[in-house]
Amino acid sequence: MTWAPGQVLMQAGKVVLFMRLLCSLPVVLAWSDQAPTAFQITIVSTTTGVSLVLILAWSRVVPFIMRHPATVIVDVGLSTGLIAAAGVDSPYVAYLFCGALLVGMLFAPGARTILSTLIISAFLAESIVQADLAQAPIGIGAVSVSATIITVLVCVHMGATLRTLQWRVDSALEVAARNARDAALGEERSRLARELHDSLTKTLVGIGLQAAALRLRHPESTETASRISAAANDAVDQSRAILTDLREGSGACVAESLRSSLAEVGTLYGIHVRSDISDQSAFVSDPAVYVVRKITEEAVINAAKHARVDTVDVTVRTLPGWIVATVADEGTGMRHRESSDGVGHYGLTGMKERAAAINGRVGIESKPGAGTTITITAPLEGAEQHG
Known part of the structure; x- marks a missing residue:
């Protein structure tokens, strides 16, 4: 089965809608002890119907909702109505949490912030109204209200995290598909x-x-x-x-292939790889280029795993008879013994051995807290060999 971009997030949204349907169950069961009002029956029926319609037409409705965030105001209104009907301490507050989760999943940061504020404001307003009607002191229920607001924010954040993960998966699949096409x-x-x-x-x-x-x-x-x-x-x-x-192939193709490979590494490990690769750095028939490329990728992966950075800079240049690649980060750095002997978990020994196999070398400049710069230098085919 082939998944389209965003499909996993789409299915997750449908699961959230089913959870919203379940939220009505405790309220309906409570009607056996206390007869519901006409308003309660109307609002529960409306929200249940809306959830069912969204589930059945989810794949068609989502694009419209994402283009028109204002439509979420209707859902916020229904959520507020449910709280008014069942009370701010009722299980139906979970309906509000599901809406917050969907907001985080579907919308970009700007719209997400506005809609989250709207949800919280509507809940606060209804809480104040119910407190006034009950003539209860302001402090009563403050803990419950605060916990609800925090939960709403957590749900929005969870949805946003799922959205980010979906974007990373889509990007990785796109890069992998492009690399597969290039390989073919x-x-x-x-x-x-x-x-x-x-x-x-x-x-x-x-x-x-x-x-x-x-x-x-x-x-x-x-x-x-x-x-x-x-x-x-x-x-x-x-x-x-x-x-x-x-x-x-052309030099531009090889340079672009390396850029794509680094982009894939960045996507998989959640970092931004800034690459400055000369289009002349492309001697495909030369085995040194392949080895330097693999060492460069390994250095970027090491930085992503161990340096605790969001950005890694990669530069690749060709000099007369040589190819030179540099991988730099501003992360945690290494002690002198780690950088010189390759001890620890950085895999530096393996990188140096691979470079030595093509008469190349790996230079490492690093200090604790000052970042790391790894320079890979290798002679190109036909160049004078240096020891």
Whole structure:
């Protein structure tokens, strides 16, 4: 089963609506001891009917509600009516909590704040009215009212947390799908490159060799054979250029792939990764690029897990014969022994070993409370090797 973006949150909202229906049960059961008034019957019937309609048409109603937050005023009015009918200390106050949970789930911070304030204000107003009618001192019931307000705020926060989690899941799925498409495209490019190499390029080389043999065997055809040989050589050069493009792709594609990968890491671990990656940092055929990329991703993950930061900065540049990546954060930092020897839980030893396998190195600058900067440097293929 394929889930559309936001679908989990949509289903969670329907569960909340079912919970609202259950809130009417204690009130209805209480009618066996005390006959309900016409107002109570009307308001309970109305709220039950509204909840049923919302459940049945939830997927169609939600987009409209999210575009028009003012429609929630109707629900707040019904909630206030329920409290007026059953009392501020009745179980029906839970209906108010369900509404607050939906507000947190469906709306952005601005609308969420306004609607939360409206819900609390309506409840406070009804509490004051009922206290006046009962001629009770203001202090009576203050604890219950305060607890209700706090619970409303907690429900709004819970809904907002669910909304944030849904956004992260949607973002991660989107990035994963895009990476899967890129991987499939890369496999197709590799397949085409193999077929081109095995058929066309070898055929063109064979034509060139046959033309050279023709020139030797039939001197009178030297000019024609030379033209055929030159054309075949040009075609071979062009096919090799196409092969290179198919196998390596453009620099922008590789840079974008790394950006997408870092974005996926950021989404999964709940941090913002600011990437500054040069489009020239893209030598796909060079194994150093892959290793540096994996070390960079690991460094970002380590920062997300251990540095207690919201933002990590990543820079990737190419110098003559070298590729250099830097991962920096302003987090908790490390002691000198941890950064130099790789002890502890940061996985620095493994990063250094991977870099050493390609004649690269990992430099670490860190102090407790002053953040960490990890620099990965590796030689590119064909560059002079340094110890």
